[in-house]
Amino acid sequence: MTEASDPVLLKHRELERIAMAALHAARLFLECGARVKVVHEGTELIVRGLGAECVGLRTGHASNEITVSHGVNTITRMMSVGPHGVNHRLDHALRAFCVRISRGGMSADAVEAELGRLARETPRYSPATVAVAVGIACAAFGRLLGIDWAAFGPVLLAGCVGQYVRHHLRVRGLNYYVIGAVIAFLASGLGGFGSQLLGSKTVPLAMMASILLLVPGVPATNAQTDIMDGYPAMGSARAVTVLMVMIFATVGVWIAEVLLGVG
Amino acid sequence: MDAGLLHLLHQALFGAIAAAGFGVLFNIGPKTLVWAMAAGALALGVRTLGLQAGWSLEAASFAAAIAASCAVRFVRIWLGAASNAVALAGCIPMVPGAFMSQAILGLFAVTAPHPENEVATIVLAMEYMLRVIFTLGAIGAGLAIPTHLLRNKDF
Numbered sequence: 173m174t175e176a177s178d179p180v181l182l183k184h185r186e187l188e189r190i191a192m193a194a195l196h197a198a199r200l201f202l203e204c205g206a207r208v209k210v211v212h213e214g215t216e217l218i219v220r221g222l223g224a225e226c227v228g229l230r231t232g233h234a235s236n237e238i239t240v241s242h243g244v245n246t247i248t249r250m251m252s253v254g255p256h257g258v259n260h261r262l263d264h265a266l267r268a269f270c271v272r273i274s275r276g277g278m279s280a281d282a283v284e285a286e287l288g289r290l291a292r293e294t295p296r297y298s299p300a301t302v303a304v305a306v307g308i309a310c311a312a313f314g315r316l317l318g319i320d321w322a323a324f325g326p327v328l329l330a331g332c333v334g335q336y337v338r339h340h341l342r343v344r345g346l347n348y349y350v351i352g353a354v355i356a357f358l359a360s361g362l363g364g365f366g367s368q369l370l371g372s373k374t375v376p377l378a379m380m381a382s383i384l385l386l387v388p389g390v391p392a393t394n395a396q397t398d399i400m401d402g403y404p405a406m407g408s409a410r411a412v413t414v415l416m417v418m419i420f421a422t423v424g425v426w427i428a429e430v431l432l433g434v435g
Numbered sequence: 436m437d438a439g440l441l442h443l444l445h446q447a448l449f450g451a452i453a454a455a456g457f458g459v460l461f462n463i464g465p466k467t468l469v470w471a472m473a474a475g476a477l478a479l480g481v482r483t484l485g486l487q488a489g490w491s492l493e494a495a496s497f498a499a500a501i502a503a504s505c506a507v508r509f510v511r512i513w514l515g516a517a518s519n520a521v522a523l524a525g526c527i528p529m530v531p532g533a534f535m536s537q538a539i540l541g542l543f544a545v546t547a548p549h550p551e552n553e554v555a556t557i558v559l560a561m562e563y564m565l566r567v568i569f570t571l572g573a574i575g576a577g578l579a580i581p582t583h584l585l586r587n588k589d590f
Contacts, residue, residue, distance in 0.1 A: 205461070213590055258461040260520050267516055267590050297459050309456020312449040316479065317533055335460070380533040387532030390461065393523060396575030400583075418532070422539040429540075 187247040189280035190222045191240045195251035196287050198229065198236045200266055204259035205390050208403040211236075214270040221273035222280055233409035255348060256413075258390045262294040299339045306385045307332030310359075314381030319367075323378035326366025330382035334359030338385070349420040356383045356424025364432045375434050379425055386421045388414045443483050450479025453528035463524060467517050470510065474525025478503040482529060492531075493569040500526050500577025508585050516589040522578055531570045538563035 194215040201211045208231045219226040219240050227239040227246060233256075239248040269290060273283055297305070310331030311324050319327060338355045346354075363382030367375045391410045399407035428434075454475025458468045478499040485495030503525045507518035514521055541560025545553050 210590075217590070260458075260461050260463045260467070260517070262462070263520070264517055271590055295464075296462055302459055305456045305459035307456075309453045309460070312452035312456060313528055315449040316446060316453065316528055377533070380536055383536065384532050385460070387530055387535070389457070389527040389530040389532070390523065392530060392571055393526070393575045393578060396572065397579055400575075400579055418535045419539055422536045422543070425536055426540060426543055 183242060183245045184247055186280070187224055187240050187242055187245055188249065189284075190219060190224045191238050191247055191249040192251070193222065193280045193283040193287070194218045194226070194229075194240065195236050195238055195249060196284060197266060197270065198231065198238070199251055199253050200262065200287060200291055202231070202236070202253045203256060204262045204266070205257060205394065206263050206266075207394050207401065208398045208406045209401045210263075210267070214267060217270040217274040218283065221270075221276055221278065222283065223276075231403065231406055233406060233413070255342075256391065259294070259296070261296070262290065265290050265294050299336060302339070303332045303336040306335035310334075310381055310384050313384045314378060317377055317381055319374045319377045319381055320372050322370040322372035323363070323367040323374050323381070326370065326372075327363045327378050327381045329366060330359040330361075330363035331385055333362055334382065335385050349416055352386050352417045352420040353424040356386055356421035357428050358424075359383050359385070360425045361428035361431065364428060364434055368432065368434075375432075376429070379428060379432075379434065383421050383425055386417060388417050439487055443480060443487070446483040447476040447480040450525075450528045451476035454478075454525050457527045458524045461520075461524060463517075463520065467514070467521060470507070470514060470517075470521045471524035474503045474507060474521050475528055476525075477506055478525045479528060492566065493573045496529050496570050497573035497577045499529060500574045501581060504578045504581040505585075508581065511587065511589075519578075519582060526574050526578060529570070529574055531567045534563045534570070535567045538567060 197218055198211050198215045201214055211231050212229055215229055215238065216226045224240045224242045227241050230237045235250055235252045237248060237250040239246060269286060307328045311328035314323065314327045334355045337358060338351055341351045341354065359382040360379040364375050364379040367378040372378055392414045395407045395410035395414065398410065451472040455468050455472045458471040463471055481502040482495045482499035485498050503522045507514060507522045511518050538560050541556050541563060544550060545557050545560065550556060
């Protein structure tokens with residue numbers, strides 16, 4: 173019997189394409205900071221829209237596994253997940269696309285192609301714009317913490333520089349936690365030194381405010397939501413990641429404090 | 436102008452700016468950023484009012500997160516499925532990242548070869564750490580409870 177005339181083999185190949193398309197979407201969802209529940213709902217819409225049944229999906233921090241079935245045929249596949257970030261516009265473009273797929277009429281290959289296009293072409297702010305916005309956010313956050321006006325400018329500048337350098341270190345593929353320590357040192361050092369120079373009375377607070385770009389606020393709240401939604405393994409993984417980032421960032425601040433004689 | 440009102444306006448303004456700034460980092464679209472700013476102003480405004488009323492930081496943060504999460508339900512017609520993200524962006528300026536760093540720095544200080552006032556240092560570090568845990572928990576619960584109670588079919 174040839175491969176083309178074997179209906180079981182053919183069905184498995186179709187299921188494999190469906191499973192891989194669903195895993196591709198699940199990977200993109202996780203990489204743009206979606207909650208596990210959203211990942212599961214999105215993949216379920218894709219699998220059903222492509223004509224199969226989703227028997228189960230396991231979402232981990234570094235990989236996803238899915239089992240899809242159709243009639244008596246079942247297939248399980250796994251795909252690794254890249255670094256987790258936050259990308260709201262891609263997240264929502266993916267959700268809208270999942271709803272479109274659920275209406276039927278698309279092939280797995282077309283879904284894969286569109287997922288690739290969305291990942292490439294969903295608009296993003298330029299690195300310079302993000303750096304300026306983050307600098308302003310850190311300075312505003314600093315005001316909420318109680319920094320004085322003398323420290324406002326240095327914190328703004330430190331946040332801008334920190335975010336710009338962080339972007340380039342990420343592009344070069346440096347370890348996520350090492351980036352945290354390096355940027356914390358750079359940003360808190362700049363913010364602290366500038367604040368000292370301008371006669372600020374809140375230098376330690378300015379140093380803290382300068383590293384607030386590193387605080388993983390979205391993963392921290394997602395950790396709790398995932399646990400509430402019934403995914404404690406992923407929630408715990410996210411919480412540990414948040415703790416690790418903060419430990420590395422604090423090491424950077426500590427070195428900067430020692431060098432500046434603050435603390 | 437009354438000092439309390441001035442402080443409230445100050446916190447709301449900088450809460451809005453911080454939410455928008457972090458919104459850009461999270462790649463929130465320009466139109467949705469305006470809503471994120473409003474959510475930030477509301478959250479920080481409610482938290483400030485709570486603190487002025489003598490509430491703990493945790494209770495005030497919980498009330499602020501509930502307020503932001505409920506408020507986005509009223510504008511869901513314009514925000515659609517983005518409403519949860521908007522509420523979250525609004526609450527980001529309340530995440531106690533600085534407390535967490537101070538807690539870890541305090542723990543570093545305790546492990547120094549000859550720590551000074553180690554009991555006071557460890558108590559302060561623990562206080563900061565507990566504050567981080569409870570405040571994060573309060574924000575997460577405040578955001579999640581209305582979402583679960585007022586379910587909708589958007590995806």
